[in-house]
Amino acid sequence: MSEPLLRVENVGVSYGKTVALADISLDLDQGGRLALIGESGSGKSTLAMAIAGLLPKQARQTGSIVFPGTSGRPRLGRDIGVVFQDPGGSLDPVMRVGDQIAEVIRAHEDTSWIAARVRAADLMDRVRIPKALSRLNSYPHEFSGGQRQRIALALALAANPSLVIADELTSALDTVVQRHIVNLLDELVREDGLTLLFVTHDIALASERADQIAVLYKGQLVEQGTATDVLGQPAHPYTKALIGAHLSLDTPRQRRLVEINPDSLNVP
Numbered sequence: 001m002s003e004p005l006l007r008v009e010n011v012g013v014s015y016g017k018t019v020a021l022a023d024i025s026l027d028l029d030q031g032g033r034l035a036l037i038g039e040s041g042s043g044k045s046t047l048a049m050a051i052a053g054l055l056p057k058q059a060r061q062t063g064s065i066v067f068p069g070t071s072g073r074p075r076l077g078r079d080i081g082v083v084f085q086d087p088g089g090s091l092d093p094v095m096r097v098g099d100q101i102a103e104v105i106r107a108h109e110d111t112s113w114i115a116a117r118v119r120a121a122d123l124m125d126r127v128r129i130p131k132a133l134s135r136l137n138s139y140p141h142e143f144s145g146g147q148r149q150r151i152a153l154a155l156a157l158a159a160n161p162s163l164v165i166a167d168e169l170t171s172a173l174d175t176v177v178q179r180h181i182v183n184l185l186d187e188l189v190r191e192d193g194l195t196l197l198f199v200t201h202d203i204a205l206a207s208e209r210a211d212q213i214a215v216l217y218k219g220q221l222v223e224q225g226t227a228t229d230v231l232g233q234p235a236h237p238y239t240k241a242l243i244g245a246h247l248s249l250d251t252p253r254q255r256r257l258v259e260i261n262p263d264s265l266n267v268p
Contacts, residue, residue: 003068005030005162005195006051011063013046013055013219020046021219024063028212030162033189033196035210035227037203037242043219044199048165051197052082067162074163078108081156083185085168087148090155091140097124097151098136101158108159123154127184146177153185157192164189166198182209203243207231215239 004027013021021043028034036044049055051065053076067074074080084090092100101123102116111119117136124132127150129143140148149169156164166185186209189196200206206213206227213230215223217238223230234240 002030004028005032005067005069006074006197007064007066007068008047008051009064009066011047011050011061011065013043013050013062014060015058019219020059021050024221026214026221026224028163028195028197030195031193032212033210034198034212034214035206036197036199036214036216037201037206038216038238039201039242042216044216045167046219047216048082048167048197048199052076052080052165054082077104077159077161079161079163081159081161081164083149083153083156083164083166083169087140087145087152090152091148093140096137096139097143098138101151101154104155104158120154120158123158124151126157126188127151127154129154146181149177149181150184153181153188157188160192161194163195163197166196168199168201203231215242 006028008024008026011021011024012019024043024047026034036047038044046055050059050061051074053073055061065073067079070079076082082090091097098117098120101120102113105111105116105119106113109116121133121136124135129135129147129150135143140151143151153169164185169181169185182205185196188194196209198205198209210227213223213225213227214221215230215236215238217236223234223236223239230239231243234243
């Protein structure tokens with residue numbers, strides 16, 4: 001049996017006396033699509049940022065996160081690309097978007113500035129930015145919200161990573177744009193043979209796009225398995241409650257943040 005692309009073993013994250021994650025272990029195979037689901041505060045974004053190596057300095061992390069087929073810890077950019085919920089988290093507002101993408105390329109490859117700019121134009125074209133070549137010198141504020149998220153996706157793919165982490169990448173967008181972005185990400189992941197880990201509180205999105213689902217509750221991994229098994233035959237009370245309350249991508253966004261009353265669950 002081949003080794004997984006990503007292995008997370010006994011990972012914990014704490015901030016002082018506050019435990020954000022406790023003893024999380026999971027594997028993600030090459031080409032797999034894993035959805036981390038749970039309500040706000042469940043620890044799913046913390047786990048994603050721990051994998052990406054983007055936890056804040058005050059966080060204390062235990063356990064290990066490795067790519068078994070490589071030596072050392074996976075590297076942000078070269079091994080892992082991240083798309084944030086707010087593209088402002090990855091785009092410099094005072095730097096031309098073409099230069100930002102080219103800079104990422106040159107940070108990980110020995111190539112000329114001109115060649116990197118050509119690659120940047122190609123990436124912008126792949127993420128469906130109209131007239132990509134002529135928009136290289138545009139600034140982030142000159143694009144719509146959906147276009148900025150597409151450019152953030154181009155940045156995440158710039159160094160040809162093996163794993164893409166998408167942290168609630170559509171939650172700040174309207175429903176129609178959400179669909180376009182999700183379809184685009186799905187297409188690019190398939191074309192490049194990438195592995196995808198995405199964070200969502202949207203059960204419908206997880207059921208449509210993931211082959212594996214991990215459910216987090218109060219910083220613990222309470223259920224994990226194939227999307228068919230987890231959604232079709234949930235074992236944990238929290239998973240059952242989430243599924244019972246699930247809202248689709250077509251539901252107005254202000255009603256999509258599901259919160260489960262712990263008193264209704266027979267869990268510690």
